[in-house]
Amino acid sequence: MREHLILRLVSKFLIPFIILFGLYVQFHGDFGPGGGFQAGVIIAAGCILYGLVYGLEALRQAIPQSIVITLVALGLTIYAGTGFVTMMLGGKYLDYQWLAHDPAHGHHYGILIVELGVGITVAATMLAIYYGFAGRGEPTDS
């Protein structure tokens, strides 16, 4: 793809907006349509577009492969960990109202944190799948 000037320029122009849109979907998810699943996929799509146009190696430099697995685990830990925090604060598992003095605020924070975990895991999982398949054919260093 290196010789396709238009593709390279257009995607260079688009990728920041794709990721920005992903962040909007992520953090506006509690007021409108959206949430972690969709946002994660959009952000991962932006990253994968970069990988497709500029090559796998360029993407590996931007987002190292070893970090991706850690992010998958981290997102899930944030989600499940929120449940443990609410239990320690005296509530049931994932009972968000204990996260703040005002139950409504608690629900607000709870869903934001949980969706953040979902978003991280989904984006990282998509990238991990892409790395897993795209990196398969090439000769590896080891």
Add this chain to the structure above:
Amino acid sequence: MISANMAALQVAVPLIGAPLCTLIGRGTRAWLFATLVTWFAFAMSIGLLVEVMQNGAFSYYMGNWPAPWGIEYRVDHLSAFVLLFITGIASVVMLFAYNSVENEIAADKHRLFYTAYLLTLAGLLGMAITGDAFNAFVFMEISSLSGYVLISLGRDRRALFASYQYLVLGTIGATFFVIGIGLLYMATGTLNLADLATRLPRLGENFVVFAGFVFLMVGLSLKVALFPLHLWLPNAYTYAPSMVSALLAASATKVGVYLFLRFLFDVFGIRFIIDTWPLAEIFMALAIIAAVMGSLVAITQINVKRLLAYSSIAQIGYIVLGISFVNLTGLTGAVVHLFNHALMKGVMFLAIGSVLMRVGGTRFVHIRGLGKRMPMTMAAFVIAGLSMIGVPGTVGFVSKWYLVLAAIERGLWPVAIIVMATSLMAVVYVWRVVEAAYFAEPEANHEIAEAPWPMVTATWILAIACILFGLTTDLTIGVAQSAAVMLLGGGQ
């Protein structure tokens, strides 16, 4: 915090343990962490069983959303019993896993292996504890997907193909299950199992409900490997890593049976089973074919692990047979056989796993003369084999006793005779192993040592449990009987 949230911790701790295992685990640390998580889950399940036996069944509402809006975790005698033996077997298998996994899995994959294991455990426990139909599907897929990964990590390349076949069939089964839930939801507007149970009788004769029921039963039959939907099982169990074979044989199909019981008796109710179709007769016929065919095919195998896999199909037949009697004795026998079969198959797969590690294969040629070389391992195998036959004093006798009794109670003499005849087939296939291990000369003269002590200890803990629960049946039969009473009373 712990005592009030035991039901949530039972599933949540293995679930959060999985990503943490990836984050912190390297080599031994991953094993140690996964083992501690498993033992904690075991402690939780003991706590839950004690709670249920003292104060009766109780519910836990996720996120404090009351049922039927939120997800309800429901703990009663049956689910507590299933949770107890899954975590119990898993705790023992983890002891075995250290050397076995070291030997069979590449070192850089250990942390991901244990992560997949913890996900499988969380999924199985979730299926057993949840009171929500769709939640059960999600947990079923968590345990199945990570289970496919575990199976595909076997040393033989055939493990890959076995895992693929299991994936295709397992996904079809899970999709049938989810179609069934969808149809029930369309008819009733609820996903909560207790709520479904109260709403379904009001609908009367409803085609949507019937269709949903059939989809659910076919999907679950695939998951429990009931004849003729058992085709994925032999290869999956044969080529999976030893520890995975033991774990899945002891728990995965059992949890499927648990959901089977839950839907059949709790949700649809006993009148639905008896009045609508000759359901009990259909299941009885399939169960008898499974028991006979499974035992016959097991006799002809040349690979001991595959023999055990076919024997598992026969044992699933016994369990479904007990269910199909639809009386107290039969159900007690079925529930207690879930536990008893998990114990004896656990011993056998662990013993054969030790053989694989020391000798390098699991065919009959590999176990020749091992009675002298690996006396402890093979002795444990023989105890489990006696239990499989149903010798008095072992757990196998207890469950067969109840099955035969239930058949006679229903006046089904031929069925009772078939159960005894399949026990004779068990004598044949167990004897083949004993003959090879004790009465054949070893092929090569190279020295084979006894398995490392953690593996022998793990095998023997289960073997002793086989005898212990065969002699003192108060706990197992007591809990199983309470569960059977609940199942039979719940639908009326």
Add this chain to the structure above:
Amino acid sequence: MDVLGKYSYWVAIIVMMIGFYVVIDRGNLLKKLVGLNIFQTAVFMLYISSGKVAGGTAPILYDGDAPFSNPLPHVLILTAIVVGVATLALGLALVVRIKEAYGTVEEDEIQAIENREEDAA
């Protein structure tokens, strides 16, 4: 009986059977996965169409009363889609490994290789 009025169910059933047929009939492991995915997608359609209310809108807060579609099937299917993606990814990963181990992705060729090994052993 209103046959055409329930066309969404007919579409779901036909798509489901197409997918199921592909899973059973094709020997190519990749095509089997494609069939499996079509099969699952049909179930998603079945669920989503059951949540539709005639003239209903999305259940988002706004002024005034209006009928809205049942959001629960959508949420359930979002979960089921994720499960489907995970299944597909795992299935494809297994196919890649099978291709590396056996050199083919045709079911009958793999079974022939396995049978030969079984006889040799």
